[in-house]
Amino acid sequence: MDLSSTGRVILGVLAVEPRSGYDIKAVTDKSTRFFWAASYGQIYPELKRLAEAGLIEGSDEPHGGRKRTVYRITRDGRKALAEWLNAPEQVHELRDEGLLKLFFAAAQDNDAVIAAIREKRDAHAAALVELRDIEPHARAAERVGPAEVLGYGLAYNEFAIRWCEDSLKTLNKEK
Amino acid sequence: MDLSSTGRVILGVLAVEPRSGYDIKAVTDKSTRFFWAASYGQIYPELKRLAEAGLIEGSDEPHGGRKRTVYRITRDGRKALAEWLNAPEQVHELRDEGLLKLFFAAAQDNDAVIAAIREKRDAHAAALVELRDIEPHARAAERVGPAEVLGYGLAYNEFAIRWCEDSLKTLNKEK
DNA sequence: GAGCAGATATATCGCGCTGATATATCTACA
DNA sequence: TGTAGATATATCAGCGCGATATATCTGCTC
Numbered sequence: 001m002d003l004s005s006t007g008r009v010i011l012g013v014l015a016v017e018p019r020s021g022y023d024i025k026a027v028t029d030k031s032t033r034f035f036w037a038a039s040y041g042q043i044y045p046e047l048k049r050l051a052e053a054g055l056i057e058g059s060d061e062p063h064g065g066r067k068r069t070v071y072r073i074t075r076d077g078r079k080a081l082a083e084w085l086n087a088p089e090q091v092h093e094l095r096d097e098g099l100l101k102l103f104f105a106a107a108q109d110n111d112a113v114i115a116a117i118r119e120k121r122d123a124h125a126a127a128l129v130e131l132r133d134i135e136p137h138a139r140a141a142e143r144v145g146p147a148e149v150l151g152y153g154l155a156y157n158e159f160a161i162r163w164c165e166d167s168l169k170t171l172n173k174e175k
Numbered sequence: 176m177d178l179s180s181t182g183r184v185i186l187g188v189l190a191v192e193p194r195s196g197y198d199i200k201a202v203t204d205k206s207t208r209f210f211w212a213a214s215y216g217q218i219y220p221e222l223k224r225l226a227e228a229g230l231i232e233g234s235d236e237p238h239g240g241r242k243r244t245v246y247r248i249t250r251d252g253r254k255a256l257a258e259w260l261n262a263p264e265q266v267h268e269l270r271d272e273g274l275l276k277l278f279f280a281a282a283q284d285n286d287a288v289i290a291a292i293r294e295k296r297d298a299h300a301a302a303l304v305e306l307r308d309i310e311p312h313a314r315a316a317e318r319v320g321p322a323e324v325l326g327y328g329l330a331y332n333e334f335a336i337r338w339c340e341d342s343l344k345t346l347n348k349e350k
Numbered sequence: 351g352a353g354c355a356g357a358t359a360t361a362t363c364g365c366g367c368t369g370a371t372a373t374a375t376c377t378a379c380a
Numbered sequence: 381t382g383t384a385g386a387t388a389t390a391t392c393a394g395c396g397c398g399a400t401a402t403a404t405c406t407g408c409t410c
Contacts (some may be wrong), residue, residue, distance in 0.1 A: 005272075008279075012278070012282070015279065016282055033269065035269045035274040036270060036271070036272075036349065037268075037274060082283065084242035084285075085280055086290070091271075091272040091275070092270070092273065092299075092302070093212075095180075095211060095267070096211065096267055097264075097267065099327060100184070100210060101256055101259075102323055102324055103254070103321055104187035106189070106321070106323075107191055116263070119265055120265065121238070123267055127267070146278060148277055148288070150340065152274060152338060153342045159334045160331075
């Protein structure tokens with residue numbers, strides 16, 4: 001069974017505890033969003049696909065008069081999740097508009113380069129604030145994964161800010 | 176005029192010199208690919224859209240008997256490019272499967288966490304080798320942007336490798 | 351108890367993007 | 381002469397994203 005990227009996120013979330021589609025979206029928005037986002041448009045169709053493949057099971061658990069389908073992972077689902085975790089390949093994709101601007105800014109003028117780096121620095125600083133906001137939340141989870149990943153996020157943004165500031169210093173000297 | 180992400184890459188490339196669609200793909204595969212990829216499936220339709228909007232102009236320049244359309248940027252195109260470069264927003268998206276694995280691995284067992292970090296380290300090491308391969312190529316371009324961006328790529332992967340190794344040390348101690 | 355904001359829950363749509371594949375011609379070299 | 385590989389364009393299925401639509405429920409205020 002080939003898992004789509006959203007499928008992997010869903011299985012990973014459901015491996016901890018059963019959830020509804022809405023719930024999955026809420027959880028990922030507060031956690032994996034920073035390195036792997038999921039949207040409703042993909043979550044609901046994927047839940048149906050995973051259920052059809054037997055990797056998860058849905059059960060109707062209405063809350064009052066509001067209908068609600070809660071999904072839980074099956075034994076096959078855990079197997080598929082473990083298979084993915086043990087597979088060696090890794091996608092690493094960076095979509096960094098700041099770098100793109102920096103790359104092309106030079107064709108314009110030097111000021112554009114400096115502006116691009118300043119913007120990039122500010123964007124990382126904003127990300128840092130966001131991550132620090134969710135820090136208590138991640139530390140509360142006893143599992144080691146989320147805390148490690150948050151630590152990486154903090155370190156990464158701090159690195160990027162430092163790089164931007166060093167770059168700006170160098171560019172100012174050259175002037 | 177709203178530029179799509181591929182549109183921006185195309186305009187940025189054409190701002191340096193006129194190129195064919197195939198050519199644009201070849202250039203981006205050796206440069207922006209690391210932080211903003213483009214594929215044929217998007218390049219060719221986008222070239223037509225940009226030409227229709229008057230931001231670029233295509234001219235038939237067959238090479239022997241093989242037909243070929245070379246595009247060059249127009250004055251309006253340069254304006255649109257400058258507008259984007261001066262706009263403050265920045266998309267910053269990270270799709271890091273290594274982090275995703277790390278995040279979920281903890282639900283399995285500690286060995287899976289260590290395996291995930293090791294894999295991540297190796298992936299960054301491989302990226303580093305690739306970047307060092309294109310280093311002479313980037314330094315040759317006199318423009319400052321590409322060299323800066325390459326420098327960032329090198330520093331970023333070095334940072335990530337260091338982080339992975341520090342993490343592994345900590346996890347081993349806890350054992 | 352009326353009214354309303356906001357949370358819960360699911361569904362859907364257009365558009366863009368990816369990766370792969372198809373087609374064709376040209377060049378270089380054995 | 382053959383063929384591998386570069387040049388060049390086009391196309392397609394499937395997936396992903398962001399936004400929006402619909403509906404119900406909860407909690408709060410006046």
